[in-house]
Amino acid sequence: MSRAKGNYAEDRACEFLLNNGFMVVERNFYSRFGEIDIIAIKDKVLHFVEVKSAIEYELAVQNITKSKLSKLIKTGDVYLKKNALNVDYMYDAIIVTPQKIWHLENITI
Known part of the structure; x- marks a missing residue:
């Protein structure tokens, strides 16, 4: 996915979070292990959010691999x-498709 498409998906995800009572704390936090697309807080709980986008839900969600989750956690x-x-x-x-946005909370390996 191009950086422009990724930025667009992240912008839509941030808008979704803000509309659902979250406060976005930071975007694109990098460490030597990887990147967290969005860090947000709601009800005193910090959410580390991975944003994936595709034409269809299934295509996007398949890109959340065990390796990606491990990097996200680190x-x-x-x-x-x-x-x-x-x-x-x-x-x-957060899964972004042209038709809809899904928020999958508390994903695990």
Whole structure:
């Protein structure tokens, strides 16, 4: 996926989160392990969000691999340590298609 398409999907995901009561804390947080697309908070819970987009839901969700989740978790740990945070948190995915946006909370390996 091109960076422009990725940015568009992330913009739509941020808008979705904001419309659903989240506050976006940071976008595109990088560590040596990988990147977190969006970090948001709602009800005192920090959400590390991976954004995937495709023409169809199934195509996008298949790109959330075990390897990608592992990198997301390691990068989330870096973020928590770097910012000395001791808060509840979870790892989410937002799937963006031309027709709809899905928010998958608390995804695991």
